[in-house]
Amino acid sequence: MINEIDLKAFEKRVYSQWGEDGITEKLFDLLGTTNKYFVEFGSSGIDAGGGNTAYLRRLGFKGLLMDASEHIKEPQYDVKIHKINAKNIESLFLLYNVPKEFDFLSIDIDGNDFYVWESIKKYSPRVVCIEINGVFPSDCDWVQQYDPNWIWAGNRIFGASYFAMCNLAKVKGYTPVYLTCATEDTCRIVGGREPVNLFLVRNDILNFDFKPINYIVHEINDETAYKSKWVQRLLAMPHTKSIDYLNLR
DSSP states (O other), rough: TTTTOOOGGBOOOOOSSHHHHHHHHHHHHHHHOOOOEEEEOOOOOGGGGSSSSSHHHHHTTTEEEEEOOOOOOOSSOOOOEOOOOOTTTTHHHTTTTOOOOOOEEEEEOOHHHHHHHHHHOOEEEEEEEEETTTTTTOOOOEEOOOTTOOOOOOOOOOSSSHHHHHHHHHHTTEEEEEEEETTTTTOSSSSSSEEEEEEEEGGGGGSSSOOOOOOTTTTHHHHHHHHHHHHHHHHSEEEOHHHTTTTTO
């Protein structure tokens, strides 16, 4: 399509980890804003923390930051400390007077991300950025089993695959428009780029054509990714399939 927008051209890293700052800026240039309100969890509350909303503050945004850690040192911005899960997220939104519709939601909790986003039903963010587990092949349906007390061990066992998150987006009425990737020079991966953060726009406000996401696993391709030790280990573990959880069969 002639007028397709290649969002990759707008990647920019000011405070974010992998170019998310430029993507959010471009998306709101295209979509416009309503209340310039964001919600981000988890967040260290400092510009240098690699979050997805520090740069938005420079663009006039304000909002709610939440994190599970009680050991945040000298945050620049107020961070509400809560262990977020699928059962308490909407009550926390109510507690902190989150608008029913707001511009931007960023979810990065290294675990129950899929279930927490699925459980947000009374609130309607216009743009969502959510972390995926980029070790999986593009057609692999894998979500970690739900555990409200989950603590990430710093390994490959966390979250949900790209395929599973796209299924959730379909049910919730969102379109995946971009996927940022970690690069070999900025994190410990074996070769190339690894998918990290998936950007989604609510279907009713999507007003532009975009270059389709080219999902590339760092294991070169889907076939070799299925053979990797981590994927084999993850598939052998008890896990959830999004098509079953969301009743998509």
